[in-house]
Amino acid sequence: MIIKNGLVYYKGKIVKRDIEIEGNKIVKIGKNLEGESYNAEKKLILPGLVNTHTHLAMTLLRGYADDLPLNEWLEKYIWPVESKLKGEDVYYGSLLGIIEMIKSGTTCFNDMYFFMDKTANAVVKSGIRGVLNHGCIELFDSEKGEREIKESLKIMKICEKNERTSFMFGPHSPYTCSKGFLMKIKDLANKYQKYIHIHVSETKNEVENIEKEYKMKPMEYLKDFLDKNVLIAHAVHLTKSEIKILKEKNVKISHNPVSNLKLSSGIAPIPELLKNDILVSLGTDGTASNNSLNVFEDL
């Protein structure tokens, strides 16, 4: 397949070139290439975007609860309706989300949800790449924690079956998972050499509750859990000393500006993070807290 007449960033300049693709590899960039082609006249050819924080099947809940702060949005509306979702809903919700992502240039996403075996099926069917995590909500109940770990390991095995699905552990947050549970997940992530994806410091209220409970800022509380294999979604409310911890531990951040503004969570200190050489990527979050999976809108 040849993508013809598109604009390409090539040897330091944006120029008009043809791109020849064999299988999943670019094999040639040149002029007047011959063969089966797609005309990309007046289009800019970019590498696929990576959306680093999604809850894909929430496409089914788009617009379900608007103009609410996170706590009320989650507890009164989202969690009750999510408890009614079935595997089949997650499959079709994921497919719908994947269509939206492919249409807006995303070729890989990092997704935390449940029934992730169904999301894996949607990934395999569509041609996109997905990093899938079972969202572990332990709720300080060790038996529930064991069930969440069992489900995570099941999804890990499923992800190994296809080259376009990979796995991360997904403990939901420090307010839905105990410290002991988080440390267990960290041990498992080390054992299986996997990354961890978690929501932290999304709202002011969450930070204040952790401070009240543990007399520490969230990143101080999580200090022994954090390392280079942890991806934090949001990180909106950070102090200078917390940013220092993130830098020391080489933690990665998924910045979700549209979601943070829709839920009135705040604005993450991105210039400060970048100044400290902390790796920041972009995520949309689920469509119920953004209304879109188009990363260009977050850009």
Ligand SMILES: [Zn+2]
């Ligand atoms: Zn999220």
